[in-house]
Amino acid sequence: MSTAAATAGERTGRAKPATMAQALGRALRDAMAADPSVHVLGEDVGTLGGVFRVTDGLAKEFGDDRCTDTPLAEAGILGAAVGMAMYGLRPVVEMQFDAFAYPAFEQLISHVAKMRNRTAGAMPLPITVRVPYGGGIGGVEHHSDSSEAYYMATPGLHVVTPATVDDAYGLLRESIASDDPVVFLEPKRLYWSKADWSPDAPAQVEPIGRAVVRRTGRSATLITYGPSLPVCLEAAEAATAEGWDLEVVDLRSLVPFDDETVAASVRRTGRAVVVHESSGFGGPGGEIAARVTERCFHHLEAPVLRVAGFDIPYPPPMQERHHLPGVDRVLDAVARLQWEADS
């Protein structure tokens, strides 16, 4: 992260409690200060500072030309970003909510993902598309989708999602610095999660494409990312009472996928559960389970299990707690890993 921490100011260097939303905002600010070609655009990102306040203060500090309130049109926002990137800028686009990104899918899939390829490398597009995603915040319809499988299925896109305050900062800086387009999925319900964090000295940040082991263990691996990481860490603590010593792998990046870290963990533990809140059928868990099985078949003591959201449209907020995989559902899956005894 040599590009980080470029500006002086009110920094103390001391770690203070910061939210993920603040860390994301700080990453945007530092990226803009370090590189004049970085431009932020989207609906409400300017004067309002974004509906989640992630872009708060950017328009004031850098001007409307660098942090731009656009007309309300996602295809137009992303399409304009394509042209801006073609002229040498580094646009960071905000899609206000997950399901609001769907009108921009054609731009994303037909142009953003493919421009490098169709121009034989002559025209890479360094675009970061920030998408707040997932549920658990009591949002009404169209405000809680987990769309990662759609993005993962599109070659040419990087798909990244932080689960910690450090990663929110570090991964966003990495994404903006990348010459490839990145879909940066922000877990909405972790926006207000806090950590002791110093903008001067962000913790060691692994580059895009590496998973990290958040908790080591010997008896099974929980493979997860984004909003489900805290659920898995809590489940791992609870499982100790049952004698389970669970390892928790935070993927951080869905594309590229870190086969090595995941396979090494599963080979150590011999058992794996994939946990995410998007629907299971056709979801990321199927791909991950297949990859793990291909690489670790002879090490596995049980089938790779999935704990996912139901295969239903995202439910109304008063019902969402039944849909979202919680600690109990993860623990139930862990119990089912005692395959030999049961079968």
Next chain:
Amino acid sequence: MTVQELPGAAAYRPTPPPAWKPLTDPAPLLPDPEPYRVLGTDAAADADPELLLRLYAELVRGRRYNVQATALTKQGRLAVYPSSTGQEACEIAAAMVLEERDWLFPSYRDTLAAVARGLDPVEALTLLRGDRHTGYDPREHRIAPLCTPLATQLPHAVGLAHAARLKGDDVVALAMVGDGGTSEGDFHEALNFAAVWRAPVVFLVQNNGFAISVPLAKQTAAPSLAHKAVGYGMPGRLVDGNDAAAVHQVLGEAVARARRGEGPTLIEAVTYRMDAHTNADDATRYRGDAEVEAWREHDPIRLLERELTGRGLLDEEGIATVRETAERMAESLREQMNADPVLDPMDLFAHVYEERTGQLREQAEMLRGELAAEHDPPLEENGVEGRR
């Protein structure tokens, strides 16, 4: 009992609403009801003879290119070619207005515009031959890749023009789209963004009468496609798309306006697609010979030729020279297109990401193995009888 008769109603005085005024006066934005024409009118006297002669030579060359490329599809050398025969004036006059630093955003039918801008005739056809998606470097020529999805290149033009202006460069983007493309959401979003941002963009709609088989009347209920401009707050202009001098003039004014920082313009060029949509289409199913013949009378090359010969600027000899130059271009194109392109299958993985992901490295190795197996010495040479 009416409202006024209700007890106490007399005391009600409505609060005047907050003041309202239109953001823009619509009148100057409205297009003239008739497409603008130069050739065959008094305005032709003001046209620069040298420009007209250049336009003529380019039109003849463009027509020959269309005919040659269509022939190449019949010989299987091109997968497909969407001919712009009949539309050469829009393609060429528009491209000729641009300065070198400007950008062109073509649709899939706008090969001629790219060639008129100086792109190598073979490089312009690689997409349609099927060897590469884009056979040229867009930055080098300032021509975006020929765009197959409809109207999605228009917001790109807006973003690029906007970025150029932010950087202080007086670059104009010309974005081309067909009549069918005006129904797409991206058309609307691009025009809206361009107007709000006052981006230096010129939108050129080539209204050639049909979106594959669907006629304009089933595409829009607007008075004209140029009329759509007023809803966005930009001027709309109608021009005879078969009149190269008129297209050049109207486009030139719009480009100059954009360069002065006065914002975008929407231009509808009324023209006609003489050939089918592509070689895969049967145009006789949706239009009659009489209609096509009427447009043949209004052919862009014929219009310009009449003007030039009538004014003594062109004679039989001059026409023959122009045709000969076009013929040589066609010959060279034919020759080069008859050579099979040499392709490296490993290129499939070369430009997906800046660095290959682990998954792509594995897949590239797999393909490399398959290719090596294909080129292994035949089994006979290894002492094995016959090939299985």
